[in-house]
Amino acid sequence: MLSSLHYFVLSAILFAIGGIGVLVRRNVIVMFMCVEMMLNAVNLALIAFSRYLNSVDGQMLVLLVMAVAATEVVVGLAILVALYRQRPTTDVDEMNLLKG
């Protein structure tokens, strides 16, 4: 029988894959995608607990997380495009203007 444990484990696995992506990849767009995947993994855990606790609060939190994530993507991608105009690269290791 399916329980919240299954969803929790799946959520942890997806979160870890997203974390690997952020730590290992150097392409800034892919890193951004991985951050989104981590947010989605957390959303899955929240919805699973919302269903098994028979409470609507988790789904509310997910809706708010989605609003924040959408804003974050829009602003982040705008910064990316602005940055790309300055130095045409997507490699995070080359974005070191603030490095002393």
Added chain:
Amino acid sequence: MLETILFACFGLAAIAGAVWVILGKNVTWSALGLLINFCSLGALYILLNAPFVALIQFIVYAGAIVVMFLFVIMLIMVRRGEGEDRKYLQRYAGIALAALLVAGLLYFGLQAAMPQGPMPQGDNVQILGVALFSGYLLPLQMAGVLLLIGMIAVVVLAKKKVV
């Protein structure tokens, strides 16, 4: 039984999409993996009796966010400096850190009591709507203000003179 099979299918699809994102050499393929991941999670939300959130997932994530990523990929189509993978040491350190993270999550998560409950009854969308416009009115307004701020910020950032 059917629920378990569906969970296995969509769970594996979500994991496969996530792995595809981090292994893809071409950024456009990564965006496709992201789409698979988002759609599978939306299907899991339906399985979890959250059809409204699933709908929003399909519209906002699978629709808007993936399309936005594709826009930016097409806009700054990378011809050189594709962003190769990190050096071996950094790669293994990253994987080890992530493994540590998931081990910690599972270790502390499995000690907690996992909730077990029957399938909630009632119209999910109706319950959600009532909660959204009564107890959660302030967070809803804050989300609206946040979206407005984000919109203004993007317009400012997209102007060439500022950059």
